[in-house]
Amino acid sequence: MLDDEESRSLLEILELVRSGQAVTRPDLARATQFGRAVVSRRLDQLLELGLLGEGDRLSVPRGRSPRGLHFNTTSGHVLCADIGARSMFVGLADLSGQILVQVSIEHDIGLGPEQTLKALCEEFDKVLVTAKDAGRQLWGVGLGVPGPIEHATGLAVSPPIMPGWSDVDVRRRLQERYGVPVWVDNDVNVMALGELRGGTAMNQRDVVVVKLSTGIGAGLISNGVLHRGAQGSAGDIGHVKVSDDPTIVCRCGNTGCLEALASGWALGRQGQELVDRGESPFLLERTAGRPVTGDDVVDGALSGDYSCMKLMNDSARLVGDTLALIVNFFNPALILLGGRLMAAGDAYLATVRNIVYSRSLPLATRELVIGKVGLGSGSALQGAAALALHEIFAPEYFADWAGSRSVPQLLPTAS
Numbered sequence: 001m002l003d004d005e006e007s008r009s010l011l012e013i014l015e016l017v018r019s020g021q022a023v024t025r026p027d028l029a030r031a032t033q034f035g036r037a038v039v040s041r042r043l044d045q046l047l048e049l050g051l052l053g054e055g056d057r058l059s060v061p062r063g064r065s066p067r068g069l070h071f072n073t074t075s076g077h078v079l080c081a082d083i084g085a086r087s088m089f090v091g092l093a094d095l096s097g098q099i100l101v102q103v104s105i106e107h108d109i110g111l112g113p114e115q116t117l118k119a120l121c122e123e124f125d126k127v128l129v130t131a132k133d134a135g136r137q138l139w140g141v142g143l144g145v146p147g148p149i150e151h152a153t154g155l156a157v158s159p160p161i162m163p164g165w166s167d168v169d170v171r172r173r174l175q176e177r178y179g180v181p182v183w184v185d186n187d188v189n190v191m192a193l194g195e196l197r198g199g200t201a202m203n204q205r206d207v208v209v210v211k212l213s214t215g216i217g218a219g220l221i222s223n224g225v226l227h228r229g230a231q232g233s234a235g236d237i238g239h240v241k242v243s244d245d246p247t248i249v250c251r252c253g254n255t256g257c258l259e260a261l262a263s264g265w266a267l268g269r270q271g272q273e274l275v276d277r278g279e280s281p282f283l284l285e286r287t288a289g290r291p292v293t294g295d296d297v298v299d300g301a302l303s304g305d306y307s308c309m310k311l312m313n314d315s316a317r318l319v320g321d322t323l324a325l326i327v328n329f330f331n332p333a334l335i336l337l338g339g340r341l342m343a344a345g346d347a348y349l350a351t352v353r354n355i356v357y358s359r360s361l362p363l364a365t366r367e368l369v370i371g372k373v374g375l376g377s378g379s380a381l382q383g384a385a386a387l388a389l390h391e392i393f394a395p396e397y398f399a400d401w402a403g404s405r406s407v408p409q410l411l412p413t414a415s
Ligand SMILES: [Zn+2]
Pocket: 238, 239, 250, 251, 252, 253, 254, 257, 259, 260
C-alpha cells in the first residue's frame, strides 16, 4: 500500500501524461511542484507498473533529446453495461474509456434481478471471449441501472421499475463472478459521466444532463465533478410534483409527479387514452389493438399527427417548467437533453428552451446553453466505463492497486 502523498503524486503525473499536457520528463518537471528527482522516481514507478510507456527520442532544437511519454491505455480493461428498462448495452473499454467491443440485446428489466443478471453475465462472457487477451487484464466493472442507487452500497432502493431488486447485492454478485471490483450507479448519472468524459460536457464545470426516456431523471455535474448528494439520489427530478390532480398516480406511489405526466410511459398511457377515444389516426393505425407505447407517440409526433404532437408539446412544457426551477437553483452553464423522447426532433428541444429562458432569472440564463447529449445512445455505455475508471484512478483505490500491483479483491469503501 502506498502512502497518500505518493499515490496522489503518481496520479497527478499520470493525469498530465494521459491528458497530453506533458509529453516529456522536462514537461513534467515544469508542470508539477515535485522537482526533478521526485518526478523521475514517480515516472519510473509508473513505467514499471505498465501505466506509462516511453517511446523514441523527440527532436528538439538544442540539448539532449528527451523521450516521448505515453499512457498505456491497453494495460488494463473494464467491463461496462447500461441496463435500460427494455434493453441492455454491454461492452469492454480500455483505460482511456474507449469502447473496444460492444453488444446490445432487448431485455425487459421487469423480468426481475435473477433473469437480468443471468442475461448480463452471458453478454459479459461473450464480450470477454470476443476481446480475447484484453479480457484477461480486467480491472473492474461499471454498471448503470434504471433506478435509484445508494452510492455507498451500490444497492437499489425502492426502484419503481425494478421490482425485486432492493435486496440484491449486484456489486458482490458480479465481483464474485469476475474477481474484480464493481461499481453501480443510476442510468442518468452514468449518462452524465459519459458526456463529461467524452461527450458535449467535456471540460465543462456546471452541467445538468437530463434523460427523457421511459422515466425522467437528471445527472448534476458541479464544478467538474458528478454531484450525487448525501445518499446518491441528487437530480431525481422525475418525482417532483407538477400537478395537483389526485388521479394521476405515478409508479413511485405518489400522485402528480413529472414522470407520471411527461415521461415515455406517461406518453404511452396518454396515447392509449387517445386511441380509446378514437382521436389519433396515426396511433389507431400503428397499434391496431396492441397497447400504445411512448415510442409510438414520439413517432406519431414526427409524422405530424396532431394529437401526438400536442402530447409531446405538453411533455416538453412540463419538463421546461421543472428545468427552469433547477436553473434558478443550480445555475448550470449547460443543459443536455437525451433519451428516447429526444427522437421527437427539434420541436421538443425548442419548447423546453423557450420555457426555461422565459421562466428563469436573466442572470442564470445569460450564458446558459441548452442542447442535446453528444454521444447519443452510446453515452450511457461510455459513462459506465467512466464510472469504473473514475473509481480505479481515485487516490484511495489506486494506492491499494499500485502498492500491491494486483487488482484488490475487496471492494473499496465508496467515497
Ligand atoms: Zn413519482
